[in-house]
Amino acid sequence: MQYLLMIYSEEGAWNRLPEAVQKEGLAAYTAYGEALRKAGAMVGANRLRDTADATTVSVTNGKTQVMDGPFAESKEQLGGYYLIEAKNLDEAISWAARCPGAAHGKVEVRPVWSM
Amino acid sequence: MxxxxxxxxxxxxxxxxxxxxxxxxxxxxxxxxxxxxxxxxxxxxxxxxxxxxxxxxxxxxxxxxxxxxxxxxxxxxxxxxxxxxxxxxxxxxxxxxETMDIPDQRLALMFACAHPAIEESVRAPLILQVVLGLNAETIASSFLTSPAAMSKRLVRAKEKIRQAGIPFEVPGREDLPTRLSAVLDAIYAAFTEGWTDPAGTDAARRDLTGEVLFLAHLATELMPDEPEALR
CATH class of the missing domain: 1.10.246 (Serum Albumin; Chain A, Domain 1)
Known part of the structure; x- marks a missing residue:
């Protein structure tokens, strides 16, 4: 099964960290991605830019509405994701627990709708 | 005949x-x-x-x-x-x-029902239904809720097991102690609810206590032979 691991964390917290800690954080993410690849579990991953750069789009009666900002304002926002292949939820949970995002934020695990 | x-x-x-x-x-x-x-x-x-x-x-x-x-x-x-x-x-x-013995995977089923990804209050009712075959009405009367509400929650939990990929497995050594206590908590909750009718005037509830005792024995019997996990 495929699962999407979504990392929710406080935006801006990263920029307040000292440079050395940021470096460690990046190294942790690199190692995590490497571990996923090595296990053959990595399907895709990306870090997202802050919601300051987000644009929300909707179409009502054929009219496109474009708004500055994220879909929902909240302190913790989606900051990145990993799309992984896992045998079952327990395996996905153990990958989520190893994700550095679980330590500085929260990781939501969602099964991908299979066709 | x-x-x-x-x-x-x-x-x-x-x-x-x-x-x-x-x-x-x-x-x-x-x-x-x-x-x-x-x-x-x-x-x-x-x-x-x-x-x-x-x-x-x-x-x-x-x-x-x-x-x-x-x-x-x-x-x-x-x-x-x-x-x-x-x-x-x-x-x-x-x-x-046709000829083989059916392996007993009831313990794995109990672990799926008491998985941390399943809402805590529905774990005991879920075990009672899927392991013992009790109907939603009997379970609802013990847990003091309406059969319709109980039935809805049970359907929802089974849907989660299927769609979220909750495994039918006895967890590994590392996770076993915490996951086991979730199973035992659920059985204990079922037992407590079974006793809400101490006078034994309600036949359905009185029966439930016996069923839960059966469940507790079953869990002990099927548990892997690792005493450290049972502490």
């Missing part, structure tokens, strides 16, 4: 319900479909056994019929190409199962 067959069917239902559900649902994780197929198999047993006599191995008979029902239901539900490999697997196993 008719009474005998009915008696056999009821005895098998009580002894084997969870075992058959666990086995039928282990691959697909579709507990609801396994329960439907099994209840159809029990209905067939009640109409056939009085005429033909109860089979030598009632459990294997029920399993074979339930699996055919499962395949039929799966064919009806999805006609897409994705269904084929799964049907193939079930069909292959069907041939193999």
């Amino acid at each position: 008719e009474g005998d067959a009915q008696h056999t069917a009821e005895a098998v239902a009580r002894r084997s319900y969870g075992k058959l559900v666990a086995f039928l649902a282990a691959r697909t994780r579709d507990v609801a479909a396994a329960e439907d197929a099994l209840s159809e198999a029990f209905a067939s047993a009640l109409s056939e056994w009085p005429r033909t006599g109860a089979p030598d191995n009632p459990e294997a008979w029920l399993m074979t019929v339930a699996r055919r029902k499962l395949i039929d239901a799966s064919r009806r539900r999805k006609t897409g190409a994705g269904a084929e490999p799964q049907l193939q697997l079930i069909a292959e196993e069907l041939g193999a199962s």
Whole structure:
């Protein structure tokens, strides 16, 4: 099964960290991605830019509405994701627990709708 | 003769319900479909056994019929190409199962029901339903909620097991202690609810206490032989 691991964390917290800690954080993410690849579990991953750069789009009666900002304002926002292949939820949970995002934020695990 | 067959069917239902559900649902994780197929198999047993006599191995008979029902239901539900490999697997196993002993995966089923991804308050009702075959009405009366509400929550939990990919497995050594306590908590909760009628005036509730004791013995009996996990 495929699962999407979504990392929710406080935006801006990263920029307040000292440079050395940021470096460690990046190294942790690199190692995590490497571990996923090595296990053959990595399907895709990306870090997202802050919601300051987000644009929300909707179409009502054929009219496109474009708004500055994220879909929902909240302190913790989606900051990145990993799309992984896992045998079952327990395996996905153990990958989520190893994700550095679980330590500085929260990781939501969602099964991908299979066709 | 008719009474005998009915008696056999009821005895098998009580002894084997969870075992058959666990086995039928282990691959697909579709507990609801396994329960439907099994209840159809029990209905067939009640109409056939009085005429033909109860089979030598009632459990294997029920399993074979339930699996055919499962395949039929799966064919009806999805006609897409994705269904084929799964049907193939079930069909292959069907041939193999006629003679073999059905492995007891009830403990794995209990771990799925008491998984941390399942809402805590529904874990005990879920175990009572899928392992013992109690209906939503009986469970609802013990947990002081309406049958409709209880039924809805049970359906929702089974859907989560299937769609979120909650495994039917006894967890590994590392996770076993915490996951085991979730199972035991659920059994304990069921036991407490069973005692909400201490005078024993309500037949359905009085019966539940016995059922939960059976469940507790079963869990102990099936537990892996690792004393450190039981601390």
